[in-house]
């Protein structure tokens with residue numbers, strides 16, 4: 001169990017069927033200073049147990065061990081941000097301005113086709129099945145593996161999983177975008193998402209009275225009813241805050257380049 005501090009620290013999944021561009025896009029984000037966790041490398045570094053499914057040509061990971069390791073990594077990154085924020089004496093406006101620099105955005109982006117099992121916010125990369133087939137063929141995957149992934153993209157398997165696991169899901173179809181354009185879409189989303197979560201949380205705190213944290217103290221304890229529990233590595237907003245989030249937010253938001261009006265997400 002952990003107390004959620006204010007300002008919020010967000011963990012966001014960058015997910016999608018293999019071949020939709022998670023690795024390449026996340027490398028561009030990392031180059032710009034965003035905090036990114038590449039789950040495949042992380043699993044190897046942490047020696048998390050992996051069984052090989054030879055028939056389906058894929059790995060089966062010990063999810064309990066993975067969740068524990070991710071949680072501890074996430075807390076380390078979160079601590080770094082909290083220390084950085086405490087060094088300043090921010091107004092809300094100045095703080096949001098500060099977070100527009102990717103290095104200062106209190107967020108960990110987890111890149112993997114199963115990252116959405118570890119997060120409650122997700123950005124899903126999508127590619128048209130024919131585009132995806134070309135990319136996977138070029139990787140030299142077996143016919144069976146290409147078919148399984150292309151079918152799973154066609155019937156929205158990852159998107160449906162996100163819908164089950166996450167409270168907000170953003171979908172980007174990159175079939176006709178360049179890699180850098182896909183990265184730009186993700187950047188636009190994560191900043192809008194952070195500002196919205198910050199303002200939403202702030203407005204909820206203000207409505208609910210006593211003990212309103214300010215930004216100067218860093219991890220000030222939130223008022224009662226605002227604890228956030230982490231169950232099996234998944235961060236869950238408890239009780240009425242969770243309800244308040246659900247009431248006003250659509251769960252699934254399709255990204256349309258240049259067309260989304262993020263301001264209507266905020267009360």
Ligand SMILES: Nc1ncnc2c1ncn2[C@@H]1O[C@H](COP(=O)(O)OP(=O)(O)O)[C@@H](O)[C@H]1O
Nearest residue numbers: 018019020021022023024135174177178179182
């Ligand atoms: N708009 C795009 N967005 C993401 N990837 C793209 C795009 N256009 C082409 N690609 C290519 O698709 C491939 C995706 O591979 P990768 O990033 O490894 O996918 P994943 O990590 O999802 O398996 C890369 O070769 C990348 O250059």
